[in-house]
Amino acid sequence: MAENHLSPDDLILPIFVIEGTGRREPIDSLPGVERRSIDLLPDLAREARALGIPALAVFPAIDADRKSADGAMATDPDGLACRAARALKDAAPELGIIADVALDPYTSHGHDGLLVDGDVDNDSTIEVLKKQALVLARAGVDVVAPSDMMDGRVGAIRDALDQEGLQQIAIMAYAAKYASAFYGPFRDAVKSKGALKGDKRTYQMDSANTDEAIREVALDLAEGADMLMVKPGTPYLDVLHRVKTTFNAPTFVYQVSGEYAALKAAADRGWLDWEATLLETLMGFKRAGADGILTYAALDVARLLNR
Numbered sequence: 001m002a003e004n005h006l007s008p009d010d011l012i013l014p015i016f017v018i019e020g021t022g023r024r025e026p027i028d029s030l031p032g033v034e035r036r037s038i039d040l041l042p043d044l045a046r047e048a049r050a051l052g053i054p055a056l057a058v059f060p061a062i063d064a065d066r067k068s069a070d071g072a073m074a075t076d077p078d079g080l081a082c083r084a085a086r087a088l089k090d091a092a093p094e095l096g097i098i099a100d101v102a103l104d105p106y107t108s109h110g111h112d113g114l115l116v117d118g119d120v121d122n123d124s125t126i127e128v129l130k131k132q133a134l135v136l137a138r139a140g141v142d143v144v145a146p147s148d149m150m151d152g153r154v155g156a157i158r159d160a161l162d163q164e165g166l167q168q169i170a171i172m173a174y175a176a177k178y179a180s181a182f183y184g185p186f187r188d189a190v191k192s193k194g195a196l197k198g199d200k201r202t203y204q205m206d207s208a209n210t211d212e213a214i215r216e217v218a219l220d221l222a223e224g225a226d227m228l229m230v231k232p233g234t235p236y237l238d239v240l241h242r243v244k245t246t247f248n249a250p251t252f253v254y255q256v257s258g259e260y261a262a263l264k265a266a267a268d269r270g271w272l273d274w275e276a277t278l279l280e281t282l283m284g285f286k287r288a289g290a291d292g293i294l295t296y297a298a299l300d301v302a303r304l305l306n307r
């Protein structure tokens with residue numbers, strides 16, 4: 001009688017990548033998640049594929065000495081994210097590779113764009129994001145995912161890809177992305193936490209708003225987004241539901257780092273049942289209308305569902 005079902009096919013696994021070889025670094029605030037060097041990614045890709053997970057999302061953790069105010073490493077065709085994408089594609093060609101388009105892993109100030117007079121500047125940032133999307137697409141990424149929340153970036157990236165003959169590359173727009181306190185552990189993971197000056201409220205959304213989310217999504221779709229994302233997940237189930245029922249487009253949800261960490265921390269203390277709360281949370285996303293879920297627990301969940 002179940003109206004909704006959860007399957008490994010619903011899951012996208014976010015992974016953190018570091019320089020070096022044979023390196024695995026635990027992330028204190030994300031227990032069970034590691035940063036891995038590129039040589040360890042092929043095994044991970046094959047494991048994900050064997051479990052039925054259709055796609056990975058790659059996040060580079062850039063060393064502080066390679067970050068700069070203009071985030072120049074973001075457009076380097078031999079940068080960490082591009083090399084990771086190539087390694088993943090070689091190892092598991094049928095596995096989808098998604099990569100964020102945003103400058104925050106690369107900027108010394110931790111913001112997603114370029115600063116002008118202390119504020120993130122929308123239009124000059126878009127010029128860099130276009131270049132970033134192009135190097136990622138040429139490295140073998142299947143889906144570029146602008147997570148920066150600049151206005152007009154989806155259309156600009158679509159045009160840039162099309163002009164370069166990259167029509168087949170899809171865009172997953174972080175369309176309704178809230179300025180959330182639940183991103184803390186992620187910023188640890190990509191080493192931008194200490195660096196971040198101020199907050200991201202001039203470009204990410206106010207948690208008080210849902211009509212604004214609908215306007216953001218409508219713009220991204222009109223500009224050519226193939227898929228939409230709502231983020232974070234659990235605190236914004238109403239937004240997810242409204243986006244799905246308003247647009248009937250492929251709609252994804254991100255169970256962000258703080259959501260994962262909160263469940264995991266309670267489970268590690270024996271206060272919550274990890275497997276049961278995880279599955280219940282993810283089923284909530286399906287019920288609300290998600291077509292796919294990004295979760296750091298994707299491997300765990302897929303193993304559970306395959307049992």
Ligand code: PBG
Nearest residue numbers: 102104147182183186256257258
């Ligand atoms: C950056 C980005 C963030 C996340 C994904 N891409 C953080 C932020 O906007 O500060 C957060 C994901 C998570 O918390 O798991 N553009």
